[in-house]
Amino acid sequence: MSTISFTKRATLIQPNLFFTVVQRWLLVFVGLMACVILPATAQPAKGSVYRDFLPMGSGASVALPEGVWEATQVTTIDYPGSNWEVYTLKNQQPDAKVPFLIVRQTTTVGRWGNTNCLSNAPNQFMVSEHGTTSSQTLNKCSRMFAFNFDSWRTLSWADQNAKKWWSGALEGLPEKLGRSRPSVFQVELTVQQFNGKNLRIDAFVLPPKGMTAVKFRDDFKTGQVLAEHQILSGWTSIYIESMQQSYFNKKPQPIMALAYPVNTGEQLAAAPEPLVVAAPRIESETSKPVQSTALLPAVALAPANQASPSASKPTPAAVVPPASVPAPAVVVDNSAQLKLEQERRAMDEEKRKMAQQLEAMTQMLAKLQQENAAAVAAAKAKEVAAATPEPPAKPSQPVTYANRKALVIGNDLYTHVPKLNNAGADAEAMAKSLEAVGYKVFKHLNLDEKKFKQAIRDFRQNLSGGDEVLFFYAGHGVQLGNANYLLPTDVQGDQEDQVKDDAILLQKVLDDLEEKKTKFALAVIDACRDNPFKSKGRAIGGRGLAPTSAATGQMIMFSAGSGQQALDRLGDNDKEKNGLFTRIFVKEMVKPGLSVDRVLRNVRNEVVRLARTVGHEQTPALYDQAIGEFYFRQ
Known part of the structure; x- marks a missing residue:
């Protein structure tokens, strides 16, 4: 018989000044291994x-x-x-x-x-x-x-x-x-x-x-x-x-x-084959012992009395005490019938539920x-359309979608740590590209601690369940322990505890996005620059950002791997105003028909290739727990 067919970077801070040479090399090795392995972890x-x-x-x-x-x-x-x-x-x-x-x-x-x-x-x-x-x-x-x-x-x-x-x-x-x-x-x-x-x-x-x-x-x-x-x-x-x-x-x-x-x-321990109990043959076998022990003696009395109605002496069969016919026999019979009836009803209910599910x-x-079938047909049609040249599209005004929102922050002008050259320009370029693909952009430049934290609170209030969200940050960042911190422009950095109090914990930003039950959230962090505190007399943190993890529905991308430095320029002759990572990112994201996942992997591959042309290793780290497929531009 045939089968039935049913057609169903931040720079991070380490507080110990007295690491031995061996410990320093060990940390470098672990950091490099994290850069190689962790970016592919999804x-x-x-x-x-x-x-x-x-x-x-x-x-x-x-x-x-x-x-x-x-x-x-x-x-x-x-x-x-x-x-x-x-x-x-x-x-x-x-x-x-x-x-x-x-x-x-x-x-x-x-x-x-x-x-x-x-x-x-x-x-x-x-x-x-x-x-x-x-x-x-x-x-x-x-x-x-x-x-x-x-x-x-x-x-x-x-x-x-x-x-x-x-x-x-x-x-x-x-x-x-x-x-x-x-x-x-x-x-x-x-x-x-x-x-x-x-x-x-x-x-x-x-x-x-x-x-x-x-x-x-x-x-x-x-x-x-x-x-x-x-x-x-x-x-x-x-x-x-x-x-x-x-x-x-x-x-x-x-x-x-x-x-x-x-x-x-x-159930299995007590009755290996429970359904057999309710079968007809079991019912008949159960009734036989009830008749032989309770009903048959009572039936035998009637013929005996009729055979000798005028006998002067009572026969032994006539002198039967009432107690000789035990009442419990009727109770046992009713109990068995009731049990069988309950089993029949349970089976009928199970059959009804199974029919409903079928x-x-x-x-x-x-x-x-x-x-x-429609998806397969659409894929074939897309292949045919790709092979057919189309006339150049007329330029049109970008459309902003209500469920697409982005927070873009760029910090250049630090007052107590070294200033940066490209972070503000990177934020500007990112905001422009996001607006071109339909995001409502909340852009901020050079935020101190108070304004930084307020910008995050305001953005959180603008989010709704089901939104597609992007958070971009360019600026200094540090690793303290296993946590990553984004630095406002007025950060002091004299002590590690002070940095923790004044800086913005990246994980807190990610947790806020998760709590808002966004449909998709992408965090892009271009903060893997040199340690802003290395000249403070006491080393706080190290180069690069610590490996992190994404919650379900989130993707996170760092501009460089753990222990690596993100390049602002490809040598002295590079006149681009944007850093290496951001300049590639904004070009890739506006290409039509590429999923976000493919955009990020294209960015990583191109950053690695160009960095190696000047003898530098920079592998953007990607942490992917997104479910579904999303596009910047269809």
Whole structure:
């Protein structure tokens, strides 16, 4: 039988003057390593907790099943022909229907052959390519396996490729699922793009109430298709379509909860096959012992009395005390019938809920398939349009969008630390470019402490939930401990505590944006210049900004990596009025059709290239936790 188809810089300050030479070199080494490694960090981190979506970097995401998910293992593997990032997640919700996920994405772009749907593995079932073929540019495949989780978890892999594929991910899974419910499905979901990325999810799913995963599989293979089979098939199809939307189209699409009932640990321990109790044959077997012990003796009295109505001596059968017919027999019978009736009602309610979800799944799946088909058609049309030359567009006045807001600050004229040459000009250029792509810009130059903090408060009051926000700062910054501070023009810097009091904590600005529930927030910090306090007699901080982290929905970019200095000029003959980082940024951001993610990566690549032409290393650091795809100019 065929598978059922459901078509669902700041300069930072270190206070210790007495570092040894070895310690100084160690700090330099750590800083350089952070510059190399951290800018590429955009994926989930081990120990982090996620709901609804797992950010995968570059605006891509993966929908998560119902629950609270902890990343228990993060690893990479070099598999024949491809490199993979692997994330193991555990559902913290008790009695979750999907207790574990393993999410894999390729880090290299390459071609591939057929999907696993054409492998003809003997134990696979519910195999579907979801309307795609191997000749298409986007392939989909889902299939399932049924097994005992505890036994599978302790396998010694004879196949070395299989061992490499699973060993790293399994470190994030427990040794046992639990004695009461070791039976699971492995639902394998794959979406891959020709000359693009490959995404695979392995979802470990509990079987429906009253059956093991193996029985579920065998029933399906023999044609005994139940509502539970249809629900799992529909859920799988919806997940596949969501993977295309959330990851490849970068439009986050949640999935439905898996609605069929499952056994709790107590139910499985007490009754391995609960649904069988309500079957007709069990009902008849239950009634027989009730009749033999309570009803049959009472029926035998009537024939005995009728056979000898005139007998002068009573027969022993006639002298039966009333207590010989125990009343509890009737109670036992009613209790059994009541229990069966309750079970029937519970089953009817479960069937009703499953029918409702089947209907909802069918509608949701049709919607997702239509949207994905439209996205594919739009992509093809865009390719055709790109190949057709267009007449030059007439210049028009920039349009300002109500939900696009930017705070731009440039500090040049410091009174107690060295002045800067380009920060004000950088802020001017950034404000002009942002206005050209539709941002309402709040621009400030040369702010002292009081005005700096007031500007941030005023900007925060202008934000609303769902806004697209950009914060740009050019000026001095320092690292104190692991925190980054932006410096107002009147900062003194005689002592570290004084700097902390007078300066603006970058993390506080980022937290304010998160609290306002902005749809997307980008912070661009061009403050990785030389330490403004190095001539104060007591070293406060060091060069560059400390590595940071972005909240979900945020992207952060520093003009240079940890321990690096951002260039204002490319040598004495460079007459540009803007620093290297900003001059490239404002050019890239106004190019149409580039996502913000692509703009930032283009900026980083070009800054690295140009800095190396004058023998300097400058790698802008990028921290990406955005979900979805955003554009400066479509």
